[in-house]
């Protein structure tokens with residue numbers, strides 16, 4: 001059996017087009033476009049490219065993009081002052097502080113400063129708590145993008161066995177919370193998990209987010225399972241995921257490629273979250289389940 005390759009790039013393009021339609025309606029209703037502010041500290045080349053492509057996607061969706069570039073040696077106080085300025089700015093609906101930050105900065109303290117209702121990354125502990133308790137809030141972009149792909153492939157996820165490999169606050173933990181809310185039976189596996197292969201072999205859904213190239217081999221995958229690969233690892237062989245794609249695609253029912261899988265969904269969901277934040281802040285009704 002050879003797996004269906006899940007086209008995250010096409011799905012994300014479709015989602016961005018739908019966001020653009022709603023963003024135009026928002027601008028007409030609110031008398032201003034939805035706005036996303038991205039704060040980039042330092043000159044890291046990869047981050048710079050990434051921030052530029054986010055700005056482009058934001059404008060293409062009919063939203064305002066505000067880029068704030070700060071010097072590598074910016075002080076903690078000055079960075080926090082910048083975030084507070086964006087919290088107070090009525091034209092800004094979403095704030096994203098590009099991670100990782102230079103080592104002299106305390107990213108937890110910076111993330112705590114972001115107004116939770118403008119926290120389009122969903123990284124603020126208030127949003128983690130809202131997600132864990134089923135309250136409306138901002139959901140982290142990458143796990144939400146994974147969920148949209150899973151629903152598209154599988155429909156109702158209720159009762160399925162899911163394994164999330166990786167327990168980060170950015171992907172693993174919120175992914176597990178989302179799958180639990182979909183009534184999956186969720187296992188969170190990590191570097192200390194015993195008999196990891198056995199856990200993965202039981203899973204109808206495998207989400208790999210460990211940050212290690214080709215970490216999950218095909219012979220761990222249950223035949224027909226749906227495999228979502230969150231990893232983006234730069235190797236001599238190019239960009240590869242956390243799943244060994246060549247062997248896994250021979251066993252899985254469906255699998256995301258790297259690149260072209262989860263990555264493009266992350267950006268599309270960032271735009272989606274910015275629109276949701278804009279509607280909530282403006283007090284205009286919007287059914288965010290349609291996005």
Ligand SMILES: Nc1nc(=O)c2c([nH]1)NC[C@@H]1CN(c3ccc(C(=O)N[C@@H](CCC(=O)O)C(=O)O)cc3)C=[N+]21
Nearest residue numbers: 096097098099100121258259260261262263264266267
């Ligand atoms: N506050 C914050 N929020 C983030 O969401 C955030 C961040 N910081 N720091 C960096 C990481 C990385 N990240 C990616 C998003 C999309 C692709 C993406 O679209 N990748 C494409 C192309 C990859 C390529 O060719 O380089 C793909 O997978 O097909 C990659 C990486 C978001 N991040």
